[in-house]
Amino acid sequence: MYKRKIKPLEIDDVEIIDYDKTKKAIKAAALGNAIEWFDFGVYGYVAYVLGKVFFPNSSPSIQMIAALATFSIPFIFRPLGGLFFGFLGDKYGRQKILAITIIIMSVSTFGIGLIPSYETIGIWAPILLLIVKIAQGFSVGGEYAGAAIFVAEYSPDRKRGFMGSWLDFGSILGFVVGAGVVSLITFAVGEAAFIDWGWRIPFYLALPLGLIGLYLRHSLDETPTFQAHSEEQSQLKKPQKVGFKQILRDHRRSLLVCVGLVLCTNVTYYMLLTYLPSYFSHNLGYSENHGVLIIIAVMVGMLFVQPFVGMLSDKIGRRPFVFAGSIALIILSYPAFLLLGTNNVYLIFLGLLMLALSLNMLIGIMASTLPALFPTEIRYSALAIAFNISVVIAGLTPTITATLVETTQNIMVPAYYLVICGGFGVITAIYLKETANLPLKGAKPMAVDTEEAEELLEQYHDNIEQKIEKIDQKIEELQEKRDHLAKQHPDID
Missing domain, CATH: 1.20.1250.20 (MFS general substrate transporter like domains)
Known part of the structure; x- marks a missing residue:
């Protein structure tokens, strides 16, 4: 699977939805x-x-x-x-x-x-x-x-x-x-x-x-959403192709x-x-x-x-x-x-x-x-x-x-x-x-308007911070386990 180039999410990246089109949809x-x-x-x-x-x-x-x-x-x-x-x-x-x-x-x-x-x-x-x-x-x-x-x-x-x-x-x-x-x-x-x-x-x-x-x-x-995805794919030299086996392998929990x-x-x-x-x-x-x-x-x-x-x-x-x-x-x-x-x-x-x-x-x-x-x-x-x-x-x-x-x-x-x-x-x-x-x-x-977009962006960033905190906590726990095991081995610092 290809990896996208990741950049910080800013207010211009939040999609403002045409509410009339949503109703028609x-x-x-x-x-x-x-x-x-x-x-x-x-x-x-x-x-x-x-x-x-x-x-x-x-x-x-x-x-x-x-x-x-x-x-x-x-x-x-x-x-x-x-x-x-x-x-x-x-x-x-x-x-x-x-x-x-x-x-x-x-x-x-x-x-x-x-x-x-x-x-x-x-x-x-x-x-x-x-x-x-x-x-x-x-x-x-x-x-x-x-x-x-x-x-x-x-x-x-x-x-x-x-x-x-x-x-x-x-x-x-x-x-x-x-x-x-x-x-x-x-x-x-x-x-x-x-x-x-x-x-x-x-x-x-x-x-x-x-x-x-x-x-x-x-x-x-x-x-x-699909239009944005299509534009992203058109910029790639080799558009992404995901097979049925890959879907089963990478998304098993969601499928179940x-x-x-x-x-x-x-x-x-x-x-x-x-x-x-x-x-x-x-x-x-x-x-x-x-x-x-x-x-x-x-x-x-x-x-x-x-x-x-x-x-x-x-x-x-x-x-x-x-x-x-x-x-x-x-x-x-x-x-x-x-x-x-x-x-x-x-x-x-x-x-x-x-x-x-x-x-x-x-x-x-x-x-x-x-x-x-x-x-x-x-x-x-x-x-x-x-x-x-x-x-x-x-x-x-x-x-x-x-x-x-x-x-x-x-x-x-x-x-x-x-x-x-x-x-x-x-x-x-x-x-x-x-x-x-x-x-x-x-x-x-x-979002439906700019005000809601700003709130969503703040919530999105808060969610990322919470995930990073959990990862940092997990890293600390793993580091403690690693240090504990290392102390039991004469050749590992």
């Missing part, structure tokens, strides 16, 4: 994320219909598991998409790749609505569904990592948590809109018509949403922390937003709309909590929220699922609220924490790889949970699953280094 990134989760919301709520349309010859239990499996299998292809788009994003820029991923993602989601039923084309129906979901999974492999990086590299250091929280605000909003659209269409056309043709309409909506997202992303400039945080967050996400609708109707025997409307209400509440968590993390740090969210999963998951089975609307709402708040604490800081783990030159590729490896495991949550519940006939299996997930979260929090209010690795400090 957030809108463009959040809309793409909203489309991704719009599909997840729709798919989760029409899984029972897709089972009947594409797997009509199976029992209701097998239909549901098969539909959820079709949701989960494409996750295996996400690391390939992450690897492909990640390295392109580090080479050619974040903006270009995000424009490509949103096209593939919206077109593939739209394509689900075009696939004929099993009765029309036989076995080709589920095969085409799987192919379209694989294409979708491949594009999504580069979507979230790129969007999180795009927002992080456009955000001032002291507001990165708040800015990043809007990315997953888009996730929750996309899910709520998807679930709401399904409920609205079901109510408007009736259950029979929805199963016959109405389920296709929500998937058609992904195309116009994707075109809007493409327009927003295409109109944005490349991030200031990324995997742990994403795993804990997304298992909870998929359990709450994708699996529970089918769990309510199939395992608890509630009507299709009974649990759906309650989940939508809880998700709307999460929308208001999300930015608050991000903003608060800029004040007290990201680690406290990872600890709090993970411990909440360990303590609250079992009682929450007991409440879900009471058939009492208020108690079901309380149970969902407990799970949702646990999720909010984790997802509220994820988009600001993950990009800060890696330096600019490998940020996209390293994050995309680690993120999507975790998502492969997390994406199997609905299928594994449904299968375990059917096999064991124990409806508390999802609670045990989340308790284990919370344990991984606590371990991750222990190894996570605090990133709040600090510059991104390999990037200049970023």
Whole structure:
């Protein structure tokens, strides 16, 4: 790896961010994320219909598991998409790749609505569904990592948590809109018509949403951080190239922390937003709309909590929220699922609220924490790889949970699953280094104005002094040990 020529950091080295561009970046990134989760919301709520349309010859239990499996299998292809788009994003820029991923993602989601039923084309129906979901999974492999990086590299250091929280605000909003659209269409056309043709309409909506997202992303400039990195690379005789093996060797801890945080967050996400609708109707025997409307209400509440968590993390740090969210999963998951089975609307709402708040604490800081783990030159590729490896495991949550519940006939299996997930979260929090209010690795400090730039510079210098003091203290300790050992040897002074 090349070594940069280091000079003292001065006030002119602090990047002053154009706040209007930051807002546009957030809108463009959040809309793409909203489309991704719009599909997840729709798919989760029409899984029972897709089972009947594409797997009509199976029992209701097998239909549901098969539909959820079709949701989960494409996750295996996400690391390939992450690897492909990640390295392109580090080479050619974040903006270009995000424009490509949103096209593939919206077109593939739209394509689900075009696939004929099993009765029309036989076995080709589920095969085409799987192919379209694989294409979708491949594009999504580069979507979230790129969007999180795009927002992080456009955000001032002291507001990165708040800015990043809007990315997953888009996730929750996309899910709520998807679930709401399904409920609205079901109510408007009736259950029979929805199963016959109405389920296709929500998937058609992904195309116009994707075109809007493409327009927003295409109109944005490349991030200031990547532009500065590109200029630095252009001045070198031999531009830096970092291979996959080097990333694994030099950034193992950051990769593992990324995997742990994403795993804990997304298992909870998929359990709450994708699996529970089918769990309510199939395992608890509630009507299709009974649990759906309650989940939508809880998700709307999460929308208001999300930015608050991000903003608060800029004040007290990201680690406290990872600890709090993970411990909440360990303590609250079992009682929450007991409440879900009471058939009492208020108690079901309380149970969902407990799970949702646990999720909010984790997802509220994820988009600001993950990009800060890696330096600019490998940020996209390293994050995309680690993120999507975790998502492969997390994406199997609905299928594994449904299968375990059917096999064991124990409806508390999802609670045990989340308790284990919370344990991984606590371990991750222990190894996570605090990133709040600090510059991104390999990037200049970023501020909204000159006054904040001066404060950041002072804080940056104080941080360096603290690190030097710790190093000096360590040197003194090592020197004492060296002297102690030297005294025991006749030939060493």
